[in-house]
Amino acid sequence: DAGVIQxxxxxxxxxxxxxxxxxxxxxxxxxxxxYRQTMMRGLELLIYFNNNVPxxxxxxxxxxxxAKMPNASxxxxxxxxxxxxxxxVYFCASIRxxxxxxxxxxxxGSRLTVL
Amino acid sequence: QQQxxxxxxxxxxxxxxxxxxxxxxENTAFxxxxxxxxxxxKGPALLIAIxxxxxxxxxxxxxxxxxxxxxxxxxxxxxxxxxxxATYFCAAGNTGTASxxxxxTGTRLQVTL
Numbered sequence: 001d002a003g004v005i006q007x008x009x010x011x012x013x014x015x016x017x018x019x020x021x022x023x024x025x026x027x028x029x030x031x032x033x034x035y036r037q038t039m040m041r042g043l044e045l046l047i048y049f050n051n052n053v054p055x056x057x058x059x060x061x062x063x064x065x066x067a068k069m070p071n072a073s074x075x076x077x078x079x080x081x082x083x084x085x086x087x088x089v090y091f092c093a094s095i096r097x098x099x100x101x102x103x104x105x106x107x108x109g110s111r112l113t114v115l
Numbered sequence: 116q117q118q119x120x121x122x123x124x125x126x127x128x129x130x131x132x133x134x135x136x137x138x139x140x141e142n143t144a145f146x147x148x149x150x151x152x153x154x155x156x157k158g159p160a161l162l163i164a165i166x167x168x169x170x171x172x173x174x175x176x177x178x179x180x181x182x183x184x185x186x187x188x189x190x191x192x193x194x195x196x197x198x199x200x201a202t203y204f205c206a207a208g209n210t211g212t213a214s215x216x217x218x219x220t221g222t223r224l225q226v227t228l
Contacts, residue, residue, distance in 0.1 A: 103161045
């Protein structure tokens with residue numbers, strides 16, 4: 001089975017530009033999470049969805065960040081306008097609620113650099 | 116109350132030695148404590164997990180020790196190998212809240228020859 005698929009793997013953009021990160025969760029998983037990883041703050045949960053519905057977006061830094069999950073197989077995280085402090089690795093993860101192991105499956109991440 | 120504190124930030128261990136990483140949590144409602152392993156350029160992957168009804172769980176060279184009264188848990192890597200060099204994250208969650216995990220800040224482990 002394919003794992004969580006994220007794109008792009010690397011993105012370099014200039015301050016003020018719009019950035020869209022994409023995620024395809026594992027088929028059959030009904031919860032999806034967006035994390036941001038930096039050296040200073042480690043892994044931070046930005047937002048998570050259950051059955052395509054946003055449940056907790058309290059980790060979203062500010063209004064420049066938005067996330068959508070239009071269907072069970074696709075989610076986007078958008079930053080508009082981007083700023084240098086948004087430079088980080090963004091991870092998407094998914095899980096099937098009720099799974100005995102409680103294992104969260106991560107994608108390989110999207111490394112964002114904002115100049 | 117949602118914080119998970121992890122130490123040390125980095126660790127260097129010789130091949131064959133024991134690596135120990137510690138975590139402490141505050142929220143007594145947490146009932147699931149996984150450890151994730153992350154190699155450079157990859158996403159974190161579940162290594163081992165424990166629930167508070169046991170004080171220790173062992174899988175191969177990896178052991179979690181759990182102290183409920185102290186609200187602490189630790190990862191022990193026995194006979195550490197260069198292939199274990201990675202970043203390790205502890206986490207804590209409440210299985211009643213949709214697997215939302217709070218992660219520690221990570222420990223970068225380097226195992227030298």
